[in-house]
Amino acid sequence: MMFTIGDKFERRFVVSDEVYNGFIHIFADTNPLHTDEAFAQKKGFKGRVMHGNILNGFLSYFIGECLPDKNVIIHAQQIQFKNPVYLNDELLFQAQIINVSESVGAIEFKFTFKNADAKVVAKGEIQIGLLA
């Protein structure tokens, strides 16, 4: 088992034009909050709010590509969006292992995404399984 309670992981992600446009291209969520600067400002935001589920894409990358073991599958996850993310925001992703059930090969992480102002924009938990 390569995972221990307390293990910490860190990664930086940027919500670039490519990520933002790619998300819209694939999932077609063009809600004005995400695509119309004036609309988003009228609703009290600094600008277009990035889709929260872009962060789930980053989570997927973290689990699939950044762990010391590639034999992993996501079992469950929950995420809360606490503050808006804007285009070109650089996010600091930090995760820590909070539970390891060796008997069934299940590992749980808690994680946060913070923006450049060190404000938590999202947080949650994710449980993965180790593939035999």
Add this chain to the structure above:
Amino acid sequence: MEKNEALEKVNAVFIDVLDNEDIVLSYETTANDVEDWDSLNHIQLVVAVEKAFKIRFTSQEIQSWNNVGEMLDCILAKGV
């Protein structure tokens, strides 16, 4: 802890994990008797039982259970 007390606690875990208020476990209950007790949910159940009793199982222990009663014996053997 008495075995029937452990059964009640495990029953509550099953209700929560499987989102099914109708679950009534007995010592003889097996995975075949409970709707949705499949291999993926089995992992969630084991993780939740470990947390509820603050114990850890080994993979050998899990594989040795034939019914809920044997799971309870295993839990109680850990001195809860």
